Amino acid sequence: MKESLMEIVRCPMDKQELELEVIQRTDDEVLEGRLVCSECGEEYPIEEGIPNLLPPDMREDAPA
Amino acid sequence: MKESLMEIVRCPMDKQELELEVIQRTDDEVLEGRLVCSECGEEYPIEEGIPNLLPPDMREDAPA
Amino acid sequence: MTVREEFDAWATEGRDRGMEDRHWHTAKHALARMPVEAGDRVLDLGTGSGYAGRAINDTTGALVCGLDGSPEMARNARSYTDSDSIEFLVGDFDHLPFADDTFDHAFSMEAFYYAADPHEALAELRRTLRPGGTFYCAVNYYEENVHSHDWQDSISVEMTRWDMDEYRDAFRAAGFHVAAQDTIPDRETEIPAESEFPTDEFATREAMVERYRTFGTLLTVGVVP
Amino acid sequence: MTVREEFDAWATEGRDRGMEDRHWHTAKHALARMPVEAGDRVLDLGTGSGYAGRAINDTTGALVCGLDGSPEMARNARSYTDSDSIEFLVGDFDHLPFADDTFDHAFSMEAFYYAADPHEALAELRRTLRPGGTFYCAVNYYEENVHSHDWQDSISVEMTRWDMDEYRDAFRAAGFHVAAQDTIPDRETEIPAESEFPTDEFATREAMVERYRTFGTLLTVGVVP
Numbered sequence: 001m002k003e004s005l006m007e008i009v010r011c012p013m014d015k016q017e018l019e020l021e022v023i024q025r026t027d028d029e030v031l032e033g034r035l036v037c038s039e040c041g042e043e044y045p046i047e048e049g050i051p052n053l054l055p056p057d058m059r060e061d062a063p064a
Numbered sequence: 065m066k067e068s069l070m071e072i073v074r075c076p077m078d079k080q081e082l083e084l085e086v087i088q089r090t091d092d093e094v095l096e097g098r099l100v101c102s103e104c105g106e107e108y109p110i111e112e113g114i115p116n117l118l119p120p121d122m123r124e125d126a127p128a
Numbered sequence: 129m130t131v132r133e134e135f136d137a138w139a140t141e142g143r144d145r146g147m148e149d150r151h152w153h154t155a156k157h158a159l160a161r162m163p164v165e166a167g168d169r170v171l172d173l174g175t176g177s178g179y180a181g182r183a184i185n186d187t188t189g190a191l192v193c194g195l196d197g198s199p200e201m202a203r204n205a206r207s208y209t210d211s212d213s214i215e216f217l218v219g220d221f222d223h224l225p226f227a228d229d230t231f232d233h234a235f236s237m238e239a240f241y242y243a244a245d246p247h248e249a250l251a252e253l254r255r256t257l258r259p260g261g262t263f264y265c266a267v268n269y270y271e272e273n274v275h276s277h278d279w280q281d282s283i284s285v286e287m288t289r290w291d292m293d294e295y296r297d298a299f300r301a302a303g304f305h306v307a308a309q310d311t312i313p314d315r316e317t318e319i320p321a322e323s324e325f326p327t328d329e330f331a332t333r334e335a336m337v338e339r340y341r342t343f344g345t346l347l348t349v350g351v352v353p
Numbered sequence: 354m355t356v357r358e359e360f361d362a363w364a365t366e367g368r369d370r371g372m373e374d375r376h377w378h379t380a381k382h383a384l385a386r387m388p389v390e391a392g393d394r395v396l397d398l399g400t401g402s403g404y405a406g407r408a409i410n411d412t413t414g415a416l417v418c419g420l421d422g423s424p425e426m427a428r429n430a431r432s433y434t435d436s437d438s439i440e441f442l443v444g445d446f447d448h449l450p451f452a453d454d455t456f457d458h459a460f461s462m463e464a465f466y467y468a469a470d471p472h473e474a475l476a477e478l479r480r481t482l483r484p485g486g487t488f489y490c491a492v493n494y495y496e497e498n499v500h501s502h503d504w505q506d507s508i509s510v511e512m513t514r515w516d517m518d519e520y521r522d523a524f525r526a527a528g529f530h531v532a533a534q535d536t537i538p539d540r541e542t543e544i545p546a547e548s549e550f551p552t553d554e555f556a557t558r559e560a561m562v563e564r565y566r567t568f569g570t571l572l573t574v575g576v577v578p
């Protein structure tokens with residue numbers, strides 16, 4: 001994801017702004033990192049450049 | 065035209081309500097008559113069941 | 129010549145039914161998209177033979193007003209239907225003889241661009257449609273359709289030739305949201321074999337294919353906020 | 354099974370590209386009607402392989418967000434494009450991870466009815482679209498398409514099967530105006546000769562013709578007032 005996406009992405013639960021924590025990036029993309037809700041503190045992972053903004057209970061790996 | 069059309073037709077010039085003067089009618093239709101603007105007094109003919117609501121200067125028979 | 133003179137002459141020569149046959153190829157697709165409900169009131173702007181209003185009335189049960197600037201067109205249109213929920217009126221696009229918020233939807237095929245002032249016609253449609261009402265504006269005469277550019281030569285009423293952007297801009301300037309815009313191909317007009325070209329109208333078969341199968345009819349759909 | 358489990362499995366088996374091929378036949382006609390302008394921001398809801406977002410980005414220059422509930426779908430979609438104006442996100446229809454008034458337009462093909470609560474999904478679309486923004490909702494699974502009724506048997510995610518009226522009503526209840534609704538025929542899926550029937554899917558050739566050429570894809574277009 002580009003950093004410019006921060007303007008429009010919000011916490012799926014309370015729609016508040018998110019803070020970006022970068023783990024790995026290229027010149028124009030964040031590849032690994034976290035989006036943290038400025039209100040509820042929930043953390044959403046960014047993996048292989050794709051932010052996962054599913055509500056936390058839909059994100060967990062369910063038992064097979 | 066049906067009398068129920070009176071609910072929606074208006075003077076094309078000032079959009080005010082019209083009054084219906086019936087010359088000839090059937091059970092459910094006005095065939096010949098006049099629509100007279102309640103505001104500006106302009107008269108619009110009804111001929112063969114069709115009201116002519118052109119602005120007066122577009123209605124006149126133009127010279128050939 | 130005025131709209132009345134030009135189109136009274138067309139109506140008297142029976143050209144209203146010829147237009148109906150040709151325009152139906154694409155108009156029916158535009159009509160099929162309209163979200164008309166039973167009991168709605170729908171305006172057919174520049175109704176000609178009245179076929180679009182008849183189709184709407186038949187398929188949905190909506191009340192239809194067919195408006196035309198030519199008394200002869202309106203007389204013909206009236207003679208083609210017995211429905212008691214269709215009315216025909218003579219009137220002008222720029223001076224709609226209706227109260228505010230009268231219509232749920234409006235349709236127009238190959239007529240809008242004859243308005244003396246198309247911006248005023250849009251303002252009048254905006255005024256007479258209720259919030260959420262749509263205006264389905266279908267035209268074959270538009271800038272991208274290069275094969276229509278010489279039509280003005282054979283029609284004495286002045287025509288407005290907007291491109292697709294200009295249609296969207298004018299709708300927005302009049303207070304409509306633009307919900308859709310595309311060109312609907314005419315797949316039905318028969319295109320003669322290569323050996324028949326040039327014809328009176330088309331220099332090449334490719335030109336005729338482009339006119340009908342590619343450009344077809346431009347539809348712009350406006351919605352009142 | 355959850356959306357994530359079901360569609361991660363589809364993505365891993367490569368079914369995303371198969372859907373793209375089949376859905377393109379009608380999706381392209383819906384896409385062609387959208388009044389997208391350069392610089393607009395457009396949402397592709399349930400993006401799958403991402404083809405609709407790629408098409409919108411290619412043809413209009415709009416910025417696209419492809420959202421999908423399946424991480425594997427989003428990963429595949431991302432691998433199919435190099436455009437730097439398309440982003441893919443994993444998220445749920447009923448919990449859109451976007452600010453109010455973010456999008457100019459939204460598109461969805463064969464995905465909307467998987468929402469756990471489609472009314473909530475519409476409310477979320479209404480919230481994230483700006484005034485005048487459109488939602489183009491295309492589905493093959495709907496009540497009038499009787500040939501779709503048994504699809505639920507082979508999909509573990511619960512599906513909502515509304516009819517055309519229910520789509521219009523639900524859009525209106527969520528605060529959209531309904532600007533258009535129609536069924537777009539699929540003229541491209543090949544229909545085998547009479548002698549090939551019954552097939553696994555269709556008892557008769559007529560049934561298959563009806564499924565594709567008559568019912569095709571239901572498109573409902575909502576506009577934010």
Ligand SMILES: Nc1ncnc2c1ncn2[C@@H]1O[C@H](CSCC[C@H](N)C(=O)O)[C@@H](O)[C@H]1O
Nearest residue numbers: 135147151174176197198220221237239242
């Ligand atoms: N300014 C104006 N006001 C009212 N009607 C007009 C007009 N300019 C043109 N018209 C009418 O618009 C029609 C255009 S011809 C198209 C007729 C019909 N919709 C069809 O598809 O076949 C004519 O009947 C003409 O009389």
Ligand SMILES: Nc1ncnc2c1ncn2[C@@H]1O[C@H](CSCC[C@H](N)C(=O)O)[C@@H](O)[C@H]1O
Nearest residue numbers: 360372399401421422423445446462464467
């Ligand atoms: N509740 C939900 N939230 C987000 N995505 C969902 C969803 N339910 C289903 N989906 C996604 O919607 C897609 C439906 S398949 C259709 C994909 C694509 N639009 C096409 O036309 O081919 C799948 O990729 C699935 O993962």
